[in-house]
Amino acid sequence: MEESPVRFDASGRLLAQEREGDNLPPLSVTELSSQLKRTVEDRFGHVRLRGEISGWKRAASGHAYLALKDDGALIDGVMWKGSMGRIAFAPEDGLDVIVTGKVTTYPGRSKYQIVIESMELAGEGALMQLFEKLKAKLAAEGLFDPGKRRPIPMLPKVIGVVTSPTGAVIRDILHRLADRFPSHVLLWPVLVQGEGAAAQVATAVRGFGALPPDGPIPRPDVLIVARGGGSIEDLWTFNEESVVRAVAASPIPVISAVGHETDTTLCDFAADLRAPTPTAAAEMAVPVRAELIAGVTELDARMRRCLARGMERSKERLEAQRRLLPRPDVLLGQARQRSDDLAERLRRGLSHRLSGARHELADAAGALRPALLEAQIERGRNKLAGVRLSPILLERRLAEARRQLDGLARLAQSLNPDAPLKRGFARVMAGDRLIRTAREARVAGAVTLKFADGETAATISETVPEPRATPRPARKGQPAPIGQIDLFD
Structure with a gap:
C-alpha cells in the first residue's frame, strides 16, 4: 500500500513537508x-x-x-x-x-x-504667514502696545548685551561704545540661530532682569538684544514666542538690534526701542562723551555769567539803598547816651550789692561750724545713695526723643521745596529769580523749567491755548480747579 504524502503531528495538526523540485523555501x-x-x-x-x-x-x-x-x-x-x-x-x-x-x-x-x-x-510666503499669525496673536494680548515702551536711560552705568560671543556683532558694539562713551558692558553669550537658540535668548533676557540692583553682579540699566543680518529663516529665533514674551516682560529697557535696517522681527515690536543695526544700538544706548563735556562747559560758562550779572545788580541795589539810610551817628546817638547812663548805674549798684553781701557773710560766718557742714554732707550722701537710675525711665526718654526727632524729620521733608517736583510739579525760574505769576512769566519771556530729573528751557507765548486736561471735579463747597495748560504745546 502507497504511503500518503500528508503528515500530521501528535495533536492532529497538519505538518508542512518539502517536495522534490521545490526551489522556494519559506522565509522568516x-x-x-x-x-x-x-x-x-x-x-x-x-x-x-x-x-x-x-x-x-x-x-x-x-x-x-x-x-x-x-x-x-x-x-x-x-x-x-x-x-x-x-x-x-x-x-x-x-x-x-x-x-x-x-x-x-x-x-x-x-x-x-x-x-x-x-x-x-x-516658500517664504508660508513663513510670512506664520510671522503674521504670531504677530496678530501677540498684538491682541497687548505685547506691542506703544504706550508700554519706556525711555532709554541717557547715561547707563551698565549695559547688558545678549548675542553670540564669537560674532562680529559684539565687537562692533564694544568698538562703538568705546568711541562714544566708554561704559561697563556685561555679555550674556547665547546662540542666535539653530536649536535651543530661542530658549537661550529668552533665558538671558529674564536672567538680566532677575539680577538684584545691589548684588555682586551689577544689574544693567539697558539691554541690547543683537544679531547680524541674514535671511528670514536665520532671524527666526527672534520671532519665537518665548523670546518676544521675555523681551516684553523685561523690567529693564530693551533695545532690539536684530539684522539690518530692512529686517524686521517680532522682537523689534516688543522692545522699547528698535535699532536698524547693532552699531546703531550702541549709538542709541549712550551719548557722545565729547558733546556732553562741551555742553556742560557751555552751561558752566552761562551759569558763571548769570551769577556775575546777579551779583552786579545786587551791588547796585545795595548801594542805592545805602544812600537812603540815615547816618550812623544820628541812629546811635541816643543809644550811646543811654548806654553810658546804664553803665554808671551798674557800677553804683554793684558797689552797693557788694557791701551788703559782705555784711551778710560776716553775720553768717559766726554761725558756721564744721559739725553742721559734716552733718549736711552726710545727709546729701544718704540722699544720693537712695537714688537709683532706672533703665525704663531712660528708655522712655529715648523713645520720646526719637518720636520728636521723627516728627521734625517729617516736617523738614514736607517743607522741602524740591518735594513737589517729584509729584509732577515744575518750578519756573528766570535766571535766579522765581516766577510766581503769569505776568512775570510774560515779562521774562525766556524761562527755565525745573523738574525732578533736571531742567529745560522754555519760551513764554502771549497766546494761551485752551487747556487740554479735563478739570478735576470740585468738591462740595470748593471752587472748580483750573486745568493746567501744556507749556510745550
Whole structure:
C-alpha cells in the first residue's frame, strides 16, 4: 500500500513537508522585513517631499515624530535629535513644509516612514504667514502696545548685551561704545540661530532682569538684544514666542538690534526701542562723551555769567539803598547816651550789692561750724545713695526723643521745596529769580523749567491755548480747579 504524502503531528495538526523540485523555501518574517527594508531604502534613499505637518510630537529623548499629508495620502516621519538643530523655525501642526530624507521601513509595526534630515517651509510666503499669525496673536494680548515702551536711560552705568560671543556683532558694539562713551558692558553669550537658540535668548533676557540692583553682579540699566543680518529663516529665533514674551516682560529697557535696517522681527515690536543695526544700538544706548563735556562747559560758562550779572545788580541795589539810610551817628546817638547812663548805674549798684553781701557773710560766718557742714554732707550722701537710675525711665526718654526727632524729620521733608517736583510739579525760574505769576512769566519771556530729573528751557507765548486736561471735579463747597495748560504745546 502507497504511503500518503500528508503528515500530521501528535495533536492532529497538519505538518508542512518539502517536495522534490521545490526551489522556494519559506522565509522568516525577519528575513522578509529585512529584504523589504533594503529594497525601499535602495529605491528611495534620497527624496524631497512636500506636505502638511500633522501630529507633531517632540519626545523626551529629543527626537520628533510627525506625519506628512496631502489631499490623498499620509506618511509617517521621524526626525532624530541631531537633525533638529538645523531647523530655523518651530514646527507645528498645519505648516506646509518641504523635507529631505530617506524612506525606510519599521519592521516592528510593518509600516514605512521617512527619516527626515532637513525641513524647510514651503516658500517664504508660508513663513510670512506664520510671522503674521504670531504677530496678530501677540498684538491682541497687548505685547506691542506703544504706550508700554519706556525711555532709554541717557547715561547707563551698565549695559547688558545678549548675542553670540564669537560674532562680529559684539565687537562692533564694544568698538562703538568705546568711541562714544566708554561704559561697563556685561555679555550674556547665547546662540542666535539653530536649536535651543530661542530658549537661550529668552533665558538671558529674564536672567538680566532677575539680577538684584545691589548684588555682586551689577544689574544693567539697558539691554541690547543683537544679531547680524541674514535671511528670514536665520532671524527666526527672534520671532519665537518665548523670546518676544521675555523681551516684553523685561523690567529693564530693551533695545532690539536684530539684522539690518530692512529686517524686521517680532522682537523689534516688543522692545522699547528698535535699532536698524547693532552699531546703531550702541549709538542709541549712550551719548557722545565729547558733546556732553562741551555742553556742560557751555552751561558752566552761562551759569558763571548769570551769577556775575546777579551779583552786579545786587551791588547796585545795595548801594542805592545805602544812600537812603540815615547816618550812623544820628541812629546811635541816643543809644550811646543811654548806654553810658546804664553803665554808671551798674557800677553804683554793684558797689552797693557788694557791701551788703559782705555784711551778710560776716553775720553768717559766726554761725558756721564744721559739725553742721559734716552733718549736711552726710545727709546729701544718704540722699544720693537712695537714688537709683532706672533703665525704663531712660528708655522712655529715648523713645520720646526719637518720636520728636521723627516728627521734625517729617516736617523738614514736607517743607522741602524740591518735594513737589517729584509729584509732577515744575518750578519756573528766570535766571535766579522765581516766577510766581503769569505776568512775570510774560515779562521774562525766556524761562527755565525745573523738574525732578533736571531742567529745560522754555519760551513764554502771549497766546494761551485752551487747556487740554479735563478739570478735576470740585468738591462740595470748593471752587472748580483750573486745568493746567501744556507749556510745550
